Amino acid sequence: MVSVEITPYLDINLDSEMWVCSTCDGDLVACDSNYKIGCAVAERDPSEVHHSEIDSDYKFAPDSNWCKIIEFYCPHCGVMIENEYLPLGHPITHDIDIDIDKLRKKISGNSHNLRVKP
Amino acid sequence: MLDYAAIQVSMKGWMQTEPATKKELEYAAKIPPGMYEVYSNKLDVALDEARTVFVRTGVSSLLRSGDLVVGLHNAKGDLVTASCGTYIHAAIAQLPVKYIIDLHINGNSNVKVRPGDIFYTNEALVGGLHNPDQIAIMPIFFENELIAWSSAAVHQPETGAIEPGGMPQTATSRHDEGMRLTPIKIAENYEIRDDLMDMMVNFISRAPLMQEIDVRARCTATDKLRHRVLELAQEIGPEHLHGLFRKMIDAAESGARARISSWTDGVYKSVAFVDTTGKDETLLKVALSVHKKGDSIHLDFTGTSPECDGSYNTYGHGVAAFLATYLYPYVFYDLPVSTGTLVPFTFEVPDGSLLNAGPEKSVCNCVYLGRSVISLCFDAFTRLLYSTDPARAVAAPSAHSGGGSFKGTNSIGTKVADGFSFTLNTDGQGARHDKDGMNAHGFFYSPWGKTNNLEDFEEHGIFLGLTRRHFNDAHGFGKYRGGVGTQNVNVVLSGPVEVTSRGKGSRIPHDNGVFGGYASTSLPGISIIGSNALDLLKNGIDFPVSVREMVVDKSISGDYRFERINRSNRTLETGDIWITLSSGGGGFGDSLERDPADVLSDLNKRLISEWTAKNVYHVCIRDGVLDLNETSKLRTAELQSRLSRGTAYGTFSNTWSKQSPPIPVSTF
Structure with missing residues (x-):
């Protein structure tokens, strides 16, 4: 089994061709998909993260009528893999789309600078 | 006759090196x-010297802060190397430079390029943002042969626009921007x-x-560099100099x-949202897909x-400038500052679009729009x-920084229009993979710049x-937190004075965190009209000067x-x-993984509040002492809460996609 570290929380397992949580080794979703599809997803009000002491139309926090924080967790262990601040209803971003064939080729080369887990 | 459309087409070609x-x-x-x-090292030293001369001979705030650049170009105009300042x-x-060559050397213009000339421009369509x-641009002739050009650029905090400060928030077209x-x-x-x-003085x-x-x-800076280049040409001959320039670009x-x-190899994406056109609130989107394939x-x-009817637009070449602002300090830190470096892009x-606006549009606040592009570069490239x-x-x-400008009359009766550059030059850096971002690290448009002294400002x-101090709880939280930004509170000693402030993100932030790190927060614009602060000072009565305490107390x-x-x-x-x-700056990684000792340290340094330690980091601190057992329980409980509130992607999308913001996102 060869897993390649893509982010601090995500590996790609080139044998199973899955996104894998690097914290608990739990499978998420096929690696040619958006890894967020394999996550547990929650919508949070910005005031749950950004404290604002003032009661005004403009605060020390994002406006919850304009945007929410979308959090993506590993569905197995709960680690937060990513989050996005999005206007209400805006499509989720497919932010990482690795060329898997090139990744395999790179791994099989004589020298590469990827971090691989056996 | 000036043809705006033709100029914009030419600019696209001139981004690349000449063959x-x-x-x-x-x-x-x-x-x-x-x-x-x-x-090549001697040339870099000559550029550094010219930059120093530049800083020491000028007076405006951003110039004195070092937010500038001196460049050396080959005879065809390509940038061989530069001393920064700002990487814009x-x-x-x-x-x-290529515009001048095209028009006055290769074209039919009756203006000729001769030894001793200096050209001067601030028209964003032909360069600059x-x-x-x-x-200022100066041709360098050696024995009547044009061998190079020198350039010196810096942001001037006044342009004769409809508002003081050169970046009017109410501008709607180029005609509101003053001298061009x-x-x-x-x-x-x-x-x-x-x-x-x-x-020019009449305009300004x-x-x-x-x-x-x-x-x-x-x-002066361009001429200083010219002198040094001529010394080198004398020393090694112009042929070797031409060869050296070529080799440096290649x-x-x-x-x-x-x-x-x-x-x-792959495709990496990010989106950012802009909540102002300058004059109005709105919801604009900037989207970036980075397609990396092989060596390009x-x-x-x-x-x-689409382009907006305010001033938060930029011309097409602006995106290259914003990209360079990210690439040079973080990724290409050891490569020459040269046109050649950007050829693979x-x-x-x-x-x-907002990023490729028509010539009549106002672009005077493009640098605030550009901050979104730079944020996207950090996101996607990370x-x-x-x-x-x-x-x-x-x-x-x-x-988000709220830099700004003022116009008044100084203590010796001279008219002054300058900037509030402190908050600009003390932005917080984004968090890194193994450490927090640097607090008040500087102006990301100008990593080599420094903030001006308070005494310079007060004089x-x-x-x-x-x-002037760190601003708590405004950075992005995470395993590693973003560098902390600053707060700057000033009271008017001698009014009236006209002021304006700039920025964006009071509704929605966009300097994202990464890999589960949070974004920094939104910020309001705050003023206290008719304050008694000067009376309190006169009578020796103390009061809080931290903004959060000030507005609560x-x-x-x-x-x-x-x-x-x-x-x-106003x-x-x-x-x-x-x-x-x-x-x-934005945070990096899951905030539940932050070392509790670092959370306590942040609290003790007043960089975060008790509320944040408890609600974001889930750390238990009692009477200034960490309770690690309780912290472990709190964090385990939060992991369970996440699993309870998190739903499957499909279920979430069904609900989420039915919601909408108060203003729709502007799209084509």
């Missing part, structure tokens, strides 16, 4: 061993022309002395391609909103880089600085106003308080 001539390649091949290393112009400094960017000069020959035979200087009548001194500073390109080749990168901005920027080079993976720096006699009397961070021009009177803020 090498046979002679240049021959000269490059003949460079003897050691000459490249020694003389490192990507686009060649554009006005917006008209505060004033650029296509390149004019301001000096002939090594002498600055009085008539053209008077013309809010700060005439500042304009004249800074024009001379730019010209080395920049091959170095960039080698670096890019080592990264992981394609940046596609498809999905970006291609761009798709939709015509008529995702690209982490798998092969995690040390280069960094969250976005602060992008106008217009404002008294009440505080309200021991200073007055009318507390909370607005958008970008506030249009007049303040003696005693009024004007506050500018910078938010801090």
Whole structure:
């Protein structure tokens, strides 16, 4: 089994061709998909993260009528893999789309600078 | 006749290096061993010297802060190397030089390029980002042969626009922006022309002395570099100099391609949202897809909103400048600052979008729009880089800062128009893969710049600085937190004074965190009108000067106003308080993984509140002491809460997609 570290929380397992949580080794979703599809997803009000002491139309926090924080967790262990601040209803971003064939080729080369887990 | 459309087409071609001539390649091949290393270094030293001269001869705040660039170009206009300052112009400094070559050397213009000339421009269509960017350009002749060009650019904090400060929030077209000069020959035979200087001073009548001194500073810097280049030409001959220039540009390109080749092929995306056009609230989108393949990168901005009717637009070449602002300090830190470095990059920027606006649009606040592009670069490139080079993976720096401008009369009766550059030059850096971002690390547009001294600011006699300090709880939280931004509180000592402030993000932030790190927060624009702060000071009565305490405590009397961070021009009177803020950088990684000892340290340094320690980091601190057992329980409970509130992606999408913001996102 060869897993390649893509982010601090995500590996790609080139044998199973899955996104894998690097914290608990739990499978998420096929690696040619958006890894967020394999996550547990929650919508949070910005005031749950950004404290604002003032009661005004403009605060020390994002406006919850304009945007929410979308959090993506590993569905197995709960680690937060990513989050996005999005206007209400805006499509989720497919932010990482690795060329898997090139990744395999790179791994099989004589020298590469990827971090691989056996 | 000036043809805007043709200029915009030409600019796209001029972003790339000019093809090498046979002679240049021959000269490059003949460079003897050691000459490249020694003389490329000598050129860099000459540029650094010219930059120092530039800083010491000018007066305006951003110039004194070092937010500038001096460039050396080959005879065809390509940037060979530069001394920064700001990297903005490192990507686009060649554009006005090539414009001059195209028009006055290769074209039918009756203006000729001769030894001793200096050209001067601040027209963003032909280079620069917006008209505060004033650029001096000098041809360098050796024995009547044009061998090179020198350029010197810095942002001027006054342009004669409809509001003081050169970046009016209410601008809706180029006609609101004040002076816009296509390149004019301001000096002939090594002498600055009085008539053209008077013309500029007349345009910039809010700060005439500042304009004249800074024009001379730019010209002095270009001439200083010219002298040094001629000394080198004398020393090694012009052929070797041509060869050296070629080799430096080619080395920049091959170095960039080698670096890019080592990264992981794929597509990396990010989106950012802009909540203002300058004059109005709105919801604009900037979208970036980074396509990395082999040794080249394609940046596609498809999905970006149409140009807006305010001033938060940019011309097409601006995206290269914003990219360079990210690349040079973080990824290409060891490569030459040269046109060659950006040759592996291609761009798709939709015509008529915010990032490729038409010539009549106002672009004077493009740098605030550009902060979104830079944030996207941090986002997308960090995702690209982490798998092969995690040390280069960094969250976005602060992008909300409320810099601003003022116009008044100083203590000796001279008219002054200058900037509140402190919060700009003390932005927080984004968090890194193994450490927090640097607090108040500087201005990400100008990593080499520094903030001006409070004494420099106060010596106008217009404002008294009440505080310049870190601003707590505004940065992005995470395993590693973003660098903390700053708060700047000033009271008017001698009104009336006109003020304005700039920025964005009071509704929605966009200097994202990465890999589960949070974004920095939104910020309001705050002022206290009719305050009694000067009376309190006079009577020795203490009051809090930390903004969060100030607005809660309200021991200073007055009318507390909370607005958008970008506030249009208004007049303040003696005693009024004007506050500018910078938010801090984005976080990196899951905040539940932050070392509890670092949370306690942040609390003790007043960088975060008890609320944040408890609700974001889930750390238990009792009477200033960490309770690690309780912290472990709290964090385990939060992990369980996440699993309870998190739903499957499909279920979430069904509910989420039915919601909408109060203003729809502007799309084509």
